[in-house]
Amino acid sequence: MTISSEGSDPHLPRELERAIFELAALRRPRSIPVLMLVAWRVKEWLDPVLFRSLDIGPDSKSPRITTAVLSCTFTQFEMLARNHAAVGRSLRNAMLWLLTNEQQRALFALAPNIENIYIYPPVRRAVSAAQAPLELVKLTRLSTSISHLENQLC
Template sequence: MSSHSPPVFPLELERDIFEEAAIRWSEIIPSLLLVSHRVYEWIEKIKYRTVTPRGEFSTCTFATLRRAIQSNLKTPAFFRTHVRHLYVGSPTGDGSEVQEILFACAGIQSLSFIWTNIPPSVLPALSTLRPQRLWGYFDSLLAAKDLCQPMFTVVTHLLLFVGRTDIADWLSFLATFPCLTHLTIVGAEHTLVSHILASFKRLEVLVKHSSISDEELDNVDDRYVTINFHDIVEQWVIGARGGNDSWARAERFIAKKRRGEMQPDWRHWIEDADGI
């Protein structure tokens, strides 16, 4: 080889570099797609991996994904395989757009469904999904939990926005999640927290979203942690990518508490000094 020849990376290393760049800095994905045919093949799969309403902290917007599905330029297997994390905001209309996307992206691993009134027409599409992480307003699913139960079968991490306060309904709903280990509740009263802790011993972590370090829960279980997070989309994306989200922080807090490293030992909220 001539001393003036440019260095040649092994193809596997070159692919790793481009894929890592696309994952870390999703805003450069459009430019990466123009580099070469082989780079396009690598990066296009990553482009649709994480979808949020307007592309916040993610690789793709909801509208971009929908246009790609409707173009029929990809096989159904493409979206089923490569769309892994989907955040649905507050759609308008009868839900047909969301239904179309859910049917096309049945391989979703994490789903955020921030929709206060889920139309009945969307329920069959939801029942085809098997996410491991699920976020949402599910008051409207309480009466339809049997229809959607297939979606709950492998969920390990669940975030609930609690609007209704009927404790029996929520306990019955949570009982349909056989693999649930991590639960976050937003907007719930302390009474519901106490009942969940008493009823679900298999839970490893129960996080209550709270902006204050309250002390209203007496004799609290050491699985319980209160955490405040400001940007829900960012928090969801961090968790979907395996980062240090509120559940990961809660796990570390619980471990330190059980080792006797928290003072006072009854504290159930994270402070800056904890280094978590």
């Protein structure tokens, strides 16, 4: 710790302060909005972390509040991502609930850096050959059910 020249108030080095806030944000994502109120520098540090993991659901249902991550509707995410490109670029982990195929494709176009996706319910309609494949080059994990394929595998 260093002592300021104006008084005896000790303060942490910025690198350590940032590491502490980022660790707290990653451990408890729902606390990020409150942590961002501490100071402008903390808001700047935590902006990318805020939208790192999201639970995104349909517009017809209110956002789920039982999850450990922040929740929003598809329209809320779409509006944020279109107005602030950093929101879409920050999304790494997405839990998609009851979104249509069109909404999923729009979300993937707005958030090209997604690494992990959970989709419920699974996509039950085959993708037509005319549709271009999605370019999620950073995707490492996709979780969904393949039970709808059981009759086609026999």
